[in-house]
Amino acid sequence: MKKLINTADSVVEDALNGMAAAHPSLRIRDQVVYRAEGPRPGKVGLVSGGGSGHEPLHAGFVGYGMLDAACPGEIFTSPVPDQIIDATKAVDGGAGVLHIVKNYTGDVLNFEMAAELVEDVEVASVLVDDDVAVQDSLYTAGRRGTGATLFVEKIAGALAEEGAPLGEVARVAGEVDERSRSFGIALTSCTTPHAGKPTFDLPETDVELGIGIHGEPGRRRAPMVSARELAGIAMEAIHGDMPLHGDLLVMVNGMGGTPLMELYVVFAEVAAFVKGKGARVSRSLVGNYVTSLDMQGFSVTICLLDDALTRLWDAPVETPGLRWGR
Amino acid sequence: MKKLINTADSVVEDALNGMAAAHPSLRIRDQVVYRAEGPRPGKVGLVSGGGSGHEPLHAGFVGYGMLDAACPGEIFTSPVPDQIIDATKAVDGGAGVLHIVKNYTGDVLNFEMAAELVEDVEVASVLVDDDVAVQDSLYTAGRRGTGATLFVEKIAGALAEEGAPLGEVARVAGEVDERSRSFGIALTSCTTPHAGKPTFDLPETDVELGIGIHGEPGRRRAPMVSARELAGIAMEAIHGDMPLHGDLLVMVNGMGGTPLMELYVVFAEVAAFVKGKGARVSRSLVGNYVTSLDMQGFSVTICLLDDALTRLWDAPVETPGLRWGR
Amino acid sequence: MDTLDTACFVAWFEEAARLVRRDRDRLTELDAAIGDADHGTNLDRGLTEVIKALAESPPDTPVQVLTSAGATLIRRVGGASGPLYGSVFRQMGKALRAPVTLAGFSAAFEEGVVALERLGKAALGDKTMVDALAPASRALALAVRDGVGVREAFEQAARAAAEGAQATIPLQARKGRASYLGERSIGHEDPGAASAALFMAALATVAV
Amino acid sequence: MDTLDTACFVAWFEEAARLVRRDRDRLTELDAAIGDADHGTNLDRGLTEVIKALAESPPDTPVQVLTSAGATLIRRVGGASGPLYGSVFRQMGKALRAPVTLAGFSAAFEEGVVALERLGKAALGDKTMVDALAPASRALALAVRDGVGVREAFEQAARAAAEGAQATIPLQARKGRASYLGERSIGHEDPGAASAALFMAALATVAV
Ligand SMILES: Nc1ncnc2c1ncn2[C@@H]1O[C@H](COP(=O)(O)OP(=O)(O)O)[C@@H](O)[C@H]1O
Ligand SMILES: Nc1ncnc2c1ncn2[C@@H]1O[C@H](COP(=O)(O)OP(=O)(O)O)[C@@H](O)[C@H]1O
Ligand SMILES: [Mg+2]
Ligand SMILES: [Mg+2]
Ligand SMILES: [Mg+2]
Ligand SMILES: [Mg+2]
Incomplete structure (x- = not known):
């Protein structure tokens, strides 16, 4: 194995330092990636996260029209509740926070724990489970969340940017996953x-x-x-x-x-x-x-797609990984 | 070797079909990739090209603020003069055309032949040779053109979009390469x-x-x-x-x-x-x-950078591979 | 001596950390076969932090050991195993009463396992760490019933856990990542069950 | 018969196409060592097109064969070798006078090689196709001077080209991609010189 890394232990931190150096639009604190400008009052905050190793997902999708914060875990290891709690508190602009969670046992458990522990912030969550390779039955952990996560983050992000309330953002996020x-x-x-x-x-x-x-x-x-x-x-x-x-x-x-x-x-x-x-x-x-x-x-x-989703997909987005319209 | 291809012979054509299907902003004709909307009268046209296998370079940089056409050759093989002639004629909006050529013997020869053969279009050309790994001496073919090609295409593209004349676009393109x-x-x-x-x-x-x-x-x-x-x-x-x-x-x-x-x-x-x-x-x-x-x-x-180059770098660009500001 | 003191509990985690460090690559390889190749790294990182935390603020009571270990695992591991193992020890800590007898230990441990099953929605036979921990808990309860000494009780629990981990091999996974593989999960030991067996093996070595 | 007719020239390219097809992978491997691993594919593609074009509009004269082949190579190959080989044959066609004697062939071929050297700014010893073609041209000229027959003249040219290709091995490249490697280009046969040797070998087999 040859990898462009310093040590296996430092790879997540080193990569985040690189992101911070490359993107002045981001602020990174305690292994959470935020928009540099902080929360916008009245806007629903969007937080996602998961194991590292899926770049640009999720940190590369932090920015206008998409996420407010991303919580990167170790490689292939979901983030810990502390990260999610920090992120949730920090991005709340008073309108509540949506957790976008890929359906993996680890992600689900850690986001659930965080949602329970965070206080004074209204939290909703959407579970992404789009992978048809997995049978959705009692005999599995359910379908995995994969590519649709990007769609959910983009479309929910656009809706949040427009000022939609938490319930509406969560509902549409769920709809994108279902479709x-x-x-x-x-x-x-x-x-x-x-x-x-x-x-x-x-x-x-x-x-x-x-x-x-x-x-x-x-x-x-x-x-x-x-x-x-x-x-x-x-x-x-x-x-x-x-x-x-x-x-x-x-x-x-x-x-x-x-x-x-x-x-x-x-x-x-x-x-x-x-x-x-x-x-x-x-x-x-x-x-x-x-x-x-x-x-x-x-x-x-x-x-x-339907017309509403197409419009939200087309709405401006400005993140390291996805950008158009501004 | 496992590759997502149909046959080795069809890979360039198949990939271009995929580009055409994915990007309505592009038109592909006779193995040349154009902006769908065609040339803008009075704007200097920018044509680049080279062997395939460097994607998104060059075809992914066709669009507003960057190239007007890209000529993809076979894998690692520069395009033939016919492609370059077609492209040069097609993108001329009356203000002439700049060829952006990476310094490889094959690219240089084929672009030179095309420039000689094309009629009724004023053609200037810039040679990109940024690779310090190669000694620039009589004993080599000179330095290779690599990453700076993107910089040249972006900055010259922005200048052309502003309506600068061919000589000026060529001069700044050369300046970017030199820097x-x-x-x-x-x-x-x-x-x-x-x-x-x-x-x-x-x-x-x-x-x-x-x-x-x-x-x-x-x-x-x-x-x-x-x-x-x-x-x-x-x-x-x-x-x-x-x-x-x-x-x-x-x-x-x-x-x-x-x-x-x-x-x-x-x-x-x-x-x-x-x-x-x-x-x-x-x-x-x-x-x-x-x-x-x-x-x-x-x-x-x-x-x-200097202020002028920074401004041109920041100018809007809308291509499959690079996009901001619109 | 019939009661387990704070040092015993600290020694338990120290020994578990040592065993997991020793077997880190094996655990990761088990996870590579039916998961995502991080279980050894995850647990090693977590237990290293547990030991560090215990050293930094030395606990006064067994409950403090468990509470500290549980919280550290939840705060530092991530993935599925972080919250799951964390909950076992946190819940066990909540349930534990001083002084810690074998019966008290057994009852508290059982509460930890129940919390795990609830959080993970996992039952025996789903091919998870439950398959090692639940038999271990049962072995402890039987040992209490039969009036067995602490050392032997812990050894029986370790054996039960090891057997439980082995017994996951022919199973098809119904929880966690391994469940994505369907029938292809058959024939591999569950990494979480394997690490759980290490936890119980560690317990056996620190018995008073 | 002392003059070379149209069929001779067509046969030359057919044989060259056959040899290049046969040795395509070898040429590509030579290019992999000091270039970009496409020379065999490039030339095979080009010569296939040359043969197709000659079949589609059958040429009436040797000049037409050369002009067609040169134009097709320029139009279909790309890379360095397309324009370079194309120019050799295009220029040779321009210089050729009917009926084609050995002396006429030799003089026209030399003009082709000079065009190549000019276009590629390459000289003997730069480790390019020039290193095979220039000695071949010289061998032809000497054969004319010495009044040697066509068959033997072509065989001498083929030998000179083959030796010239071999002689590129110890050289450090000064032109083309191989020059990027500096001293690391030493020890490898130049792929373009190798394919040029095939062109001359083809010529030897079609001699009247
Ligand atoms: N729902 C669950 N209930 C109980 N244990 C589980 C569950 N899901 C996973 N596990 C355990 O967690 C182990 C995997 O841990 P780890 O590899 O650290 O996390 P991840 O699966 O997130 O990469 C599995 O081998 C299994 O024993
Ligand atoms: N400047 C030059 N003059 C003469 N021949 C050259 C020159 N540059 C390259 N060549 C020849 O071209 C050959 C490479 O051809 P090919 O692999 O088809 O093109 P490319 O180098 O563009 O991939 C070299 O082996 C060499 O013989
Ligand atoms: Mg994991
Ligand atoms: Mg090439
Ligand atoms: Mg794992
Ligand atoms: Mg080559």
């Missing part, structure tokens, strides 16, 4: 700095289907095939769970080690699939947004 | 789709210092060390060639397979180095911008 589905495929495992070797071994001939964003092995292993066929597998999984129709927001997301060129190759296939189903790519994102360290592979996330 | 230096380090080789195996073998213990963006081996091999030390090597090379002072535009660029988190770790070290020299990080970019397929590693590019 979104993801599926991911890995060509290689990631390597965590501490483990120092790939989390799983994947021969040159195989891929993992239905992976999450923490280097967990997927639901099954399959032979490596063309971009067209891999995109087809992901799209069939999504379409089988949520029939595609109408205007879609489509993200083809790299897992961190996959170059943009390959993601565009996948996007062409995804767009062709969408067209074949009579639906329409109305908005799109192609890039490394919700990553898994250095893993090679991709995920597709699709949200069924 | 910019780069140095790159590879942790792994890239793998081209056709070759199907790494261009060079690099053991777990070593890095290549002074690499370009085409998988060429670097100037020398050295032991893998910490991000701090690697950043120091790159910064000493730059500082030794162009003493750092005043306000700097600093890019820490990933080679395609390096996750953002590691680039931020490097950026923290680069910022500390800059501070140590009494200079100031005034503007910055951290991300995968000028890549080399799936290579892991980074490059640093630094431009000595």
Whole structure:
């Protein structure tokens, strides 16, 4: 394993120092990333967080039109309640705070503990669980939260910026999650700095289907095939769970080690699939947004848009990782 | 080698189809990427291009405030004169066209041929050669054009958008190149789709210092060390060639397979180095911008800013790969 | 001596920290197979902090040891195991009465395990740390019933935990990350159960 | 027969295309060592197009073969080798006079090589395709001087090109990508010189 790090123990802190140095729009305090300008009175505050290793998620989405604070944990380890409590208190502008939580046991437990412990702030929370690779049954921890987190953060962020009340922001955030589905495929495992070797071994001939964003092995292993066929597998999984129709927001997301060129190759296939189903790519994102360290592979996330959601998606956003309209 | 492609022969075309599907702001015709809205009368047109495999460079920088057209060649192979001629004619708004050419024999020859053959369009050209790893002597093809290409495209693009004449746009483009230096380090080789195996073998213990963006081996091999030390090597090379002072535009660029988190770790070290020299990080970019397929590693590019260049850097830009201010 | 004093409790965590440090890579590898390869690192970081906190503000009572350890784990570990282990010890601390007899220890430990099950919504057989801790708690209760001495009671608890951890191997996970793998989680020891067995092994070595 | 007809020239490019296809991976590997691993692919793509173009609009004269091949290489290859090889054949076509004698061929070929040297600003010993083509041109000129037959002249040119390519191995590159490597370019055969040797080998096999 070769990584651009100083030590495995310091990687999260070192990367946050780099973020602080690169983005004067951010302030970092006690391992929480804030907008430099602080809370806006009357605006609902948005806090998210999770294990590190998914950059730009979440810290890269702190800024106008998106998050007010992000709580990065250690690599693949959800943040601790203290971070979330600090963030929640700090971003409250009097209108309450929405916690955007990816559905992992660790994230859920730590955000719940924080929400219970924080005082004098009205807290609502939305659970993101968009990964169709996981059966949503009593026999699992439920579906994972993956790419849709970006959609929820963007759209809820825009709504909060407009001054919508907490209940409304939470409701729309939940709606975005309900209308979104993801599926991911890995060509290689990631390597965590501490483990120092790939989390799983994947021969040159195989891929993992239905992976999450923490280097967990997927639901099954399959032979490596063309971009067209891999995109087809992901799209069939999504379409089988949520029939595609109408205007879609489509993200083809790299897992961190996959170059943009390959993601565009996948996007062409995804767009062709969408067209074949009579639906329409109305908005799109192609890039490394919700990553898994250095893993090679991709995920597709699709949200069924309506006019209101499209308008909120298009609203200005100004963060290190996502920016338009200002 | 596992890549998200259909065939090695179709990868450039497939990726361009994906770009077209993802970005309604672009039009792609005969392997040239244009702004959808076409040339603006009276505005100097900006054309760049080069081998594919460096995405988002160049096609991802077509749009308001940057390029008018990009000519992508095959992987690591400069475009052919026909593409450049087509692009040059198509983007001319009557004020002439600037060719932004990275200093590689192939790019130089093909752009020169095109410039000779194109008729009725005033053509100027700027050669980007910022890579301090290469000795600029009679005994080399001169310094390579790498990260500074982005700076030149952005700043010249802003100036063209303001309506500056061709001579002025070319002059400032050249000035940006003169004030910019780069140095790159590879942790792994890239793998081209056709070759199907790494261009060079690099053991777990070593890095290549002074690499370009085409998988060429670097100037020398050295032991893998910490991000701090690697950043120091790159910064000493730059500082030794162009003493750092005043306000700097600093890019820490990933080679395609390096996750953002590691680039931020490097950026923290680069910022500390800059501070140590009494200079100031005034503007910055951290991300995968000028890549080399799936290579892991980074490059640093630094431009000595002045007020005029800072203003042009800050001017609005709206491209798939770089966007702010609108 | 029938009662467990503050030093015993401190020694428990010191020994647990030592065992987890020793087995850190093994725990992380177990987590790599069916999770996200951080359990060893997480727990090692947490227990290092626990020992530091205990050294910085030396506890006066067993309850203080447990309360401090529980709070530190919650505040420093993150992930699933931080709040879960933290809750075990925090709840155990709440339930513990001085002086600490084996019966008192057993009853408080059981409350800790119940808090864990409630927080994690996990039951025996879900392939989690519960599968090691619940049998250990039962072993303690049986030892109390049978009038067994502290040392032997703790050894029985350690054995029960180790067996419980081993017994997770053939199970399909229903909680935590491993549940995402469906049938592919079968055939691997649960990392949390493995670390729980270390906690109980540590207890056995510090028995008075 | 002392003159080279259109079919000879077509056969030259067909044989060159065959050899480059056969040695594509070797050329790419040579380029991987000191360049960017695309020379075999580039030239194979270009020559495939050359053959296609010659088939689609069959040339009537040797000049047309060269002009078509030169233009196709320039229009379809890209990189350094596209314009450089393209210029060799385009210039050679411009200089060629019918009917094509060995002396005429040699003189035109020399003009092609001079065009290459001018365009690439490369001289013998810079470790480029010039190192194979210039010796080949000289061998042709000597053969003309000595009144050698076409077949033997082409064989001598092929030998000179092959030796010239081999002679690039110990050189440090001063042009093209390989020059970036400085001393590390020493010890490797230049890919363009290697492909130039194939062009000359092809010529030898089609000699009348
Ligand atoms: N719902 C749950 N109830 C009880 N224990 C759980 C639950 N979810 C996970 N665990 C335990 O936590 C362990 C994983 O801990 P760790 O790797 O530190 O956290 P994470 O899964 O967040 O990476 C699992 O092996 C399992 O024993
Ligand atoms: N300036 C030059 N003059 C002559 N030949 C050159 C020059 N630069 C490069 N070449 C030749 O081109 C070859 C490389 O061709 P190719 O790999 O197809 O292009 P690129 O270097 O653009 O990838 C080199 O091996 C060398 O023989
Ligand atoms: Mg974890
Ligand atoms: Mg090339
Ligand atoms: Mg884990
Ligand atoms: Mg090459």
